[in-house]
Amino acid sequence: MPISTRVCGCCGALRPRYKRLVDNIFPEDPEDGLVKANMEKLTFYALSAPEKLDRIGAYLSERLSRDVARHRYGYVCIAMEALDQLLMACHCQSINLFVESFLKMVRKLLESDKPNLQILGTNSFVKFANIEEDTPSYHRSYDFFVSRFSEMCHSNYEDPDIRTKIRMAGIKGLQGVVRKTVNDELQANIWDPQHMDKIVPSLLFNLQSGERTESPVELTERCFRELLGRAAYGNIKNAVSPVLMHMDNHSLWEEKIFAVRCFKIIMYSIQSQHSHLVIQQLLGHLDANSKNSAKVRAGIVEVLLEAAAIAASGSVGPTVLEVFNTLLRQLRLSVDYELTGSYDGTNIGTQIIKAHEERQLQEAVIRTIGSFANTLPTYQRSEVMLFIMGKIPVPGVNLTLPPNELVPQGTQMIQIMLLKSLVQVTMGFQTTNMLTALPDTFLDPLLSFSLINHPEVRLLVLQILLSLIDRHDNRPKFATVCIISDISVLKLKVDKCSRQDNLFMKKHGQHLCRHIYLGCKEQSSSQQHYETLYALLGLLCVELANEEVVVDLIRLALALQDLALCTDEDLTIYNRCAVHALSAAYLNLICQLTTVPAFCQHIHEVCVWVSLLFLKKVLTFLNYCSLLCKDFVLHILVYRLPPSLERVESGVLFLQSKIAEVLGGSGYNTDRLATPYVPQCTGRKR
Helix, strand or coil, X not given: CXXXXXXXXXXXXXXXXXXXXXXXXXXCCHHHCCCHHHHHHHHHHHHHCHHHHHHHHHHHHHHHHHHHHCCCHHHHHHHHHHHHHHHHHCCCCCHHHHXXXXXXXHHHHHCCCCHHHHHHHHHHHHHHHCCCCCCCCCCCCCHXXXXXXXXXXXXXXXXXXXXXXXXXXXXXXXXXXXXXXXXXCCCCCCCCHHHHHHHHHHHHHHHHCCCCCCCCHHHHHHHHHHHHHCCCHHHHHHHHHHHHHHHHHCCCCCCCHHHHHHHHHHHHHCCHHHHHHHHHHHHHHHHHCCCCCHHHHHHXXXXXXXXXXXXXXXXXXXXXXXXXXXHHHHHHHHHHHHHHCCCCCCCCCCCCCCHHHHHHHHHHHHHHHHHHHCCCCHHHHHHHHHHHHHHXXXXXXCECCCCCCCCCHHHHHHHHHHHHHHHHHHCCCCCCCHHHHCCHHHHHHHHHHHHCCCHHHHHHXXXXXXXXXXXXXXXXXXXXXXXXXXXXXXXXXXXXXXXXXXXXXXXXXXXXXXXXXHHHCCCCCCHHHHHHHHHHHHHHXXXXXXXXXXHHHHHHHHHHHHHHHCCCCCCCHHHHHHHHHHHHHHHHHHHHHHCCHHHHHHHHHHHHHHHHHHHHHHHHHHCCCCCCCHHHHHHHCHHHCCCCCCCCCHHHCCCHHHHHHHHHCCCCCHHHHCCCCCCCCCCCCC
16 A cells, blocks of 8 residues: 555544544435434534534534535535534533534525525524523624624515525524524623614515515514514613604605504514503604604504504503693694694795695594593593693683684684594593592583584583583483483483582582573584583483482473573574474473473473474474474474464473472472573673
């Protein structure tokens, strides 16, 4: 044998054992795959001599780098398979040095321009990410992997199938980085903005661009939910900020659909006690976009609306009033923009403000206010009601006008918008104590709006009162002003008045009756106004009425009858008929609630007499109230009044003396019943 051959053979025998074991796992033909028997020997050696593990890793890395350079990809796959098996088997203290070699090889594959090598490297990294290491690592960095996986998420490879595989590999890689680092205090904080600004936009990009059935949308959503579910209190801001920036950069607020979807994922994924942090960020972003287009602001508000609906009770956070203050500020700004036509008070002409878009925004803000209010307990909702009321310009309270001057248009629009907000806040409001639900600081300014010569404002005030007084869902049963022969079909829920209810009506009963009376005198009142007034009277009767209150309500109903007949009042035939019908329908209701037979008989006799006497005049009467719905006319028996109101027979009127007589026999206060109701008409209408 030649000397040279003997030397080579001798050198081969002298090579370190770990190198020989590594070499033996590679077959002559890479198509045959990993030599399993020799791999078992290598694994046993690594477990028996863990101090050699780092050298094994370094040698495998050396071979892999050489094979990549020579395009021997079969051997590359075998090397990575061997590394994966060693990682799964070894958990000794020397694993850190081996991991460094492993990550070096993964990086080598990810840097390749070959998609199959990138995917191979990603799959190995994902397996590694799922391994719980026994020893901490002090110097390991994953910055490269965050950047590279993020790039893969945005792959623009020509072949769509390969492009999808690369993107999915990038998503899996980011998921692996998060799993590996999120709970490791020794690692660089994955929640730092430098990482989140890469990870989150990459996920959103794939969440948005799901055009093919095999697209990575589902995988992306799972990864996004996992990321958010791991976010602690101090990390929420860094996780959500890139989402807001992504929506801005790609103009996604205007469309709303994707933005709403993203924040639904966020709200359902984060821990419920952190919901208010997301809401606060959205509110801050809304403020930051105060001078952006109405569509952008409306998109943010729509997201807030959905977020509030998902958030748990009380999740608005510690600064409850600040949430509503921000929304009310946006409402006022929108009104200003609509009136001035610009975002800075000057017509700079750089952006055209569309009034209808601003109005859509205003309605969205109002709905959002209601959505937030629904998450609050009763005591906090009461605070919000008082807070909003304090923002409304009230004539004579926080709004001073020169004599005989009308409320400016801008002020009137603010009044309407804030009252609409109150309607939303009070909707579904439940309380056992009316004194706390309607304190003087709230009720007095609210009722002052019933004296304003603006029909929409007065209607909103009535709707607010209905929501606050209705505690047993009786309101829908008074939707129509009509005479019902048997009110048991309404299935009214009536409870005995509590001491607090009696105190409330003793304090505010006359105040409420006065404003109801004055509301009936308004010439600008429509059918909806009279139906709402009827509902308010009905709720007062079933929710808050003791015997004394019933007497006052009967006196009020009789006063409304007199109002309809009084020629000194400047009322149209439409108003007179509506008021008279309201009086009749209400007396028919209240007599059946008192269950006094003689009272019910008198009311019934008048109603029957009226229907027989004036039925033939219905068509003639309709000529005088063409603005009134025909069904409404027939239901409320407005034909009780002839076209000429100068002569009315006593048989078609409810008699105060008769009612006082029949109720006196049942223990009611006859002296009070015999005293006509005369409201103290003070206050100046605006």
